[in-house]
Structure formats: C-alpha cells, structure tokens
Amino acid sequence: MNLQEHYSQLYTKSSKAILEGNSKVDNQINDASDSRFGITLLIRPNDEVKAKIQLFLNELRAIDSKQYYYPNSDIHITVMSIISCYEGFTLAKIKTEEYIEIIQKSLLDVDKIKIELKGITASPSAIMIQGFPTDESMNNLRNTLRENFKKSTLQQSIDSRYAIATAHSTVVRFQEKLENPEKLIAVTEKFRDCNFGEFTVTKLELVYNDWYQRESKTISLADFYL
Template sequence: MDLKDHYNKMWTASLQKFKKQQFQFDPLLDADDDNRYGLTLLARPSEEVKQSILDALEEIKRIAPSQYYYSHPDLHITILSIISCYPCFSPDAIDTEEYCKIISSAVASVAPFRISFCGVTASSSCILIQGFPGNDQLQILRNTLRDTFRQSGLQHSIDKRYQLQTTHMTAIRFKESFAESEAFVKAIENLREKDFGSCSVKQLELVGNDWYHREEKVQRICKFKLSN
C-alpha cells in the first residue's frame, strides 16, 4: 500500500464531509454501560512524539473543547487487533499464555523499526496522526501474526472488520456537535503537514483494552522486545 496516497484519500473524503457539517459522533464515549473489550498488540510512541501531539491537541481543544482527546497514556499504535472489542469479552476467558507464545515467536525475527509521524488525516468520526514506517519490518510482523493465528485455532478476529495496513494513531474522536466547526476544520488543516517527530519501536505490548484504550481500563498482559 502507498500509505501517503491512502492517507490523502482519507483526508480528501473526510474534509468534504466536514465542510458539509457531516461529522459522525460517538454516542458511547460517555456511556457507563459500554462493556466492549478486546485484545490488542500495540506499541507506544516516544515521550517526545507524545508531547508534540499533545501540544498540538491543546491548540485544538481551545477551539473545540467538547470533543474527546486522547490523553498521554492512551496514545498508541495498533500493531494488530487480535480480538476486536465486543460486549463482555474478558482476557480471563482465553489462555493468554498461548497468545503470548505465538506473538513471542513472531517477533523473534523482527528487528526494531522507526516510525515517522507527519501530518494528520481523518475519518468521519475522528482525527488521526499519520505514521510512516521506515522499512518493511512492521508489515512482515503483521503478516506473520495473521498466518500464525489463522493456523492456531485460538479465538481471534484479525482482519474481520478491515485489514489493518496503516500506522496511524487516533488523537481526537467526535463526541458532540461543534460550536465552531469552521474554526475546527481550519485548525486541523493547519496540522496537515505538521512534523510530530519519529521514534524507534523496540518493544510491543499485548493488552486487554476497551474501545478507546483508556488507561484505567487497559490490562497489560505481556511485553515483547524486538530482536536487535
């Protein structure tokens, strides 16, 4: 996949909707009875990258304070959604050791890789930070995990919603109508080419998570170091 072209197409389609006030709002963001849970292999960006993103988000918050902004501990890069969130799932219901074994085997031959974060793109429901891997190690890892889990007999839902090929981070979700939607769109456009920095991914985490990866609901299961 040509990531830049893919991000550009997402941006163009979403911007047209935004300018027509066609935002998709998430009714479950504040729902107390939202019990969707899943299993995700993820990576954390560096502190420098996080701070760059958070600084940019502060500017947007002044314009659109009522939307949902990802916090410092919640920012993450999804390597692969192993079990997509669904109601009442719990990691206690599966043999997490088997999942850790499969992932450990897959990452054993994968070297650390860099991701550059430059600019934003969007969907109708959220704003995303664009990520660009520096080599093919991430794609190799994802494909290895896909093949291994399909052969394993373990519960998973890999690629059932869509095949993950991007390296984005979700930064903002739309929660309610905008008081100043034009100002919001203009502010987001100003971040279209912003350089948020880059970092080397050397460690991955397998976590149980809610839909929004809120820190208070994340259950850390295993950590994996990429080979040097």
C-alpha cells in the first residue's frame, strides 16, 4: 500500500464530507454502559512527538471545545488489534499468557521499528495523525503475528474488519455536531503537512482496552522491549 496516497484520498473524501455537513457523531463515547472491549498490541509515540500533537489539538480545541480530544496518555498507534472490541468481552474468556507467548515468539527476528508522524488525515468522524514506518519492519511484524495467531487455536479477530496496513494515530473524535466545519478544516489544512517528529520504537504494549483506548479503562497485560 502507498500510505501517502491512501491518507491523501481519505483526507480529500472526508474533508469534503465534513464541509458539506456530513460528518458523523460518535454517540457511544460518553455511554457508561458501553461494554466493548478487546486486546491490542500497540505503540506509544515519545513525549516530544505527543507535545507537538497537543499543539495541534489546542488549535482545534480553540474553535470547537465540544469534541473528544485524546490526552497524551491515550495517544497510540495500533500494531495489531488481536481481539477487536466487542460487547461483553472480558479477560476471563482467554488465557493471557498464551497470547504473550505468541507475541514474544513473533518478535524474535524483529528489527528496530522507526515511525515518522507527518501530516493530518481524517474520516467523517475523526481526525488522525499520519504515520509512516521508515522501513518494512512493522509490516514484517504484522505478517508474522498474523501467521502465528492463525496457526493457533486462540480466540482472535485479526483482519476481521480490515487488514491493518497504516500507522496512523487517531487524536480527535466527533462527539457533538461540529460548530464550525470551515474553521476546523482550515486548521487541518494548516497542519496538513506538519512534521510531528520521528521516533524509534523501544517498547510495544499488549493491553486490554475499550474502544477508545482510555487509560482509565485499560489494563496493561505485558510490555515487550525491542
């Protein structure tokens, strides 16, 4: 996949929808009864990158404070959604140590992963930071995870919704009708090619998480150091 082309097409289509008043509101963000949980292998950008992301979010917040803005604690890049969030999933349904074992096995031959976060893309319901792995290390890891989990008998839903190929980070979700779509898109245009920084991945995290990866609802299952 050509990531730049993919992100650009998504931004063009989604920004048009937003400007035409066709953005989508996520009505479940503040639903206390939301019981969608899953397990995810993820990466967190370093503090320097997250500080630059917050500068962008501050500009968006200044024109529309009613949307859901990710705090630094929740900003992440998904390596693999191993069990996609679904209603009623709990850790009692799996043996966590078996998942950890497969991930450790999958990481044996992984080289250093470097990711550049540069530019903005969007969907009709969210705004994302574009992520670009600098080589094939992340794709190789994802393919190894796919192969090893599919050989196992463990519950998993890898690629059930779509085959993950990007390295984006969702940083805004629309939880209310947009107050001023034109101003919002003006800010995203300003940051469209902003370089948020490059970082080397030193740690991957396996977590039990809700749909939004909120720290308050996340349980850390294991850390894997590269």
